[in-house]
Amino acid sequence: MIKHHINSWTFEKWMGPLTYVEWDARASALATNVEAQPERLGLAELIARLGAEGYGGIELAYPHLKDRSAEGLAELRRISALAGVELNSLLLDFGDPGTADAARHDAEMALYREWIDAAAAAGFRRVRIGAGDGDDDASFARAAESLSLLSAYAGHAGVRVVTENLGALLSRSDRVLRLLEETDGSVGLTADFGNFKQDKYRQLEAILPHAETVHAKAREDGGGRLDSMDFRQCVQLARQAGYEGPLSLTYLGGGEPWAVLAEMRELAAIKPSEALRPM
Numbered sequence: 001m002i003k004h005h006i007n008s009w010t011f012e013k014w015m016g017p018l019t020y021v022e023w024d025a026r027a028s029a030l031a032t033n034v035e036a037q038p039e040r041l042g043l044a045e046l047i048a049r050l051g052a053e054g055y056g057g058i059e060l061a062y063p064h065l066k067d068r069s070a071e072g073l074a075e076l077r078r079i080s081a082l083a084g085v086e087l088n089s090l091l092l093d094f095g096d097p098g099t100a101d102a103a104r105h106d107a108e109m110a111l112y113r114e115w116i117d118a119a120a121a122a123g124f125r126r127v128r129i130g131a132g133d134g135d136d137d138a139s140f141a142r143a144a145e146s147l148s149l150l151s152a153y154a155g156h157a158g159v160r161v162v163t164e165n166l167g168a169l170l171s172r173s174d175r176v177l178r179l180l181e182e183t184d185g186s187v188g189l190t191a192d193f194g195n196f197k198q199d200k201y202r203q204l205e206a207i208l209p210h211a212e213t214v215h216a217k218a219r220e221d222g223g224g225r226l227d228s229m230d231f232r233q234c235v236q237l238a239r240q241a242g243y244e245g246p247l248s249l250t251y252l253g254g255g256e257p258w259a260v261l262a263e264m265r266e267l268a269a270i271k272p273s274e275a276l277r278p279m
Contacts, residue, residue, distance in 0.1 A: 089190065
């Protein structure tokens, strides 16, 4: 049975003021941008409810980890263990490992290492780092080297580095597979149902056999409802690929998240014998 985790980006608008990391090209320095919004759900409350509703784990977006003190990370480890919720991945949605800007590269690599240290202290199994927004061979080579270096650093702390079919550099399945090959297994893969913009099912079919985690992202149809056909199709592709890890349910629409997550769990409960739509 495929287990259900959640991707905390699903609750992006619920978890209070969020601090995002950005690169300020004019200042040639890292900067932060705070998005002010009311807090309707705290991290401890989220994890407790996930455990109560039978979710097995969480992939946590970095702005949702607001306390990186030693005490705060120890408390996160404690409450997740108490709730029975695995800290699967810490999602580091900032930076560009393939950048040609030496100052940016050095600053972001240092920050990635800080977050890897935090992930290890809290008990995360993985950190997910995108490969960046370059679109040429030089960017690709730099990204592969940077991710390999970060993987070596994380490995000493017992944390696995994974990347994702995310951003311009890994916008095609052939590039995803090439990066996995060039990093020689040191970098793993999170496959996201929603990120390929063209020939989606064929490209997912190509990368899903290599996925360690899956962001089971549901899109909406034109009427504001979940596109159940698309979602079930993607889940079936994961099953056919032999994927047995957790499905991290991901919803970025405007509906009530808990209700939509419950609907997604039902949609994911398909039989392996169900036929796929023609691709």
